[in-house]
Amino acid sequence: MFTGSIVALITPMDINGNICKKSFKKLIDYHISSGTKAIVIMGTTGESSTFTYKERISIIMYALDLAQDKIPIIAGTGFNSTSKSISMISDLENSGIIGCLNVTPYYNRPTQDGLYQHFKKIANSTKLPQILYNVPSRTGCDLLPETIYKLSEINNIIGIKEATGDLSRVNKIKNLIKKKFFLISGDDKTALDFMLLGGDGIISVTANIAALEMKTFYDCIKNNNFFQAKKINQHLNILHHQLFIETNPIPVKWVAKRLGLIFSDKMRLPMTPLKKCNQKILEITLKKLKLI
Template identity: 65%
Template sequence: MFAGSIVALITPMDVRGNLCRSSLRKLVNYHINSGTSAIVSVGTTGESATLSHEEHGTVVMQTLELANEKIGVIAGTGSNDTAEAISLTKRFENSGVIGCLSVTPYYNRPTQEGLYQHFKAIANSTNLPQILYNVPSRTGCDILPETIARLSQVENIVGIKEATGDLSRINQITNLVKNDFILMSGDDATALDFMKLGGKGVISVTANIAAKQMVEICQLAHQQDFNKANKLNQSLMFLHKVLFCESNPIAVKWAAKKLGLIKSDTLRLPMTPLSVINQLQVEQALIKSGLQM
């Protein structure tokens, strides 16, 4: 369930900032038809920080409904408040989600013991599989390999999305955890190298707009056909990087609208639309990657 190309799905909104169900349907069908392994609904790329709790639940449940069991759905359930993360997690029990993705607590900057107790408490509150999400560039908080090893002993903590971009972390973690603990990349630019070193796949931003290509890269890596994988990945490398020219998901939402995958690239404040100068960069990346002629 947790391997290959998993998309960190954007949350499409109309021009008023409300959920756009028709665009969500189009996105879900796009990923079903492209062979994407699973969808992460309302992760951080899905703008969890600016959705209300009610909206958060609505987006996940609508994604499940539209997926209609044709593609697995992972719910983003992270918070910097342990009680809130538990509440979100329990909301999706018996809903049909295949697991939860839980980001490290942002701003609080807990100690390693605090991180351990936080994720352990969440896992102990549910039977749903839990995937840790480590992205210190956004949260100011880093789960160290030794803490990941402790958490891997908790029965339903099954893996981690590692978005540090530090490839040395893979061996550090692998040497400390059980063989069945799943390592997923959270950094598109280094994802193929991550898989070469034993990672099982990527939870991807780029897959929002280049789903088939990301699926193929992961399949080629699984087959250890790295020559073809490298060639395809290189064609996307400019795109991988340009999608982060402004804070995610600003650029990828603009690109998705440009490609006709969503009706509007609306974001909620404090996120603002992609600047004109970076629109030119993203458009060049779309052309260079063959997504737009």
């Protein structure tokens, strides 16, 4: 359940900034029918930082209700406060989620020992599988391979979402960790090479609007059909880049609305709508890829 094409799901809102339940159901159904392996709810792409604690719990529970055991749900439970992460995981312990995705503590900029102690305490508070999430461009701190190795010795820390884009990390981590430990790419642009180096899957932004293509892309790699995998990756490469033409998830929400997957691309401040000039660029790309 922690391999394959996993979507970092956007959180659809109405024009008032509240959850759009109709769009949410449409998105979940889209990923079930497309064969997406699992859904991450309330991650970076889900704009978790603009929701209250209670809202985050509510959104995760609503996703579980919509999924109806047809697709696994991974909950984003990361905070820059260890105690808050522990509290959220405790509230979700028996909810039906298959695991937790915990981002490195943003803004605090802890030392490697601080990172180790943070994730260790969280893992020891629960029986749920824990996935580390390293994205220094967002958090201001980098979880180094040596620290990842130490954390992998904790039984329920079962993998990492590596979103540095640094492909050398794959071999460094694999050389340190000899037991099964899931290496999941968090960067669509480098996911092909990441998996060819031995990665297990991807938590994808692009899968929000090209779910079947991303699922097929992974299946091709799994089945050693590297020619077809490279062909799909080449086709989607422009999207992998342009979905970051502005800060994620601004572009992907606009595209999802343009494709009719959600009814509004509304976001809460400080996130703002996609600029008109970038809308034109993405419009051209969507037509080129025959998505519209």
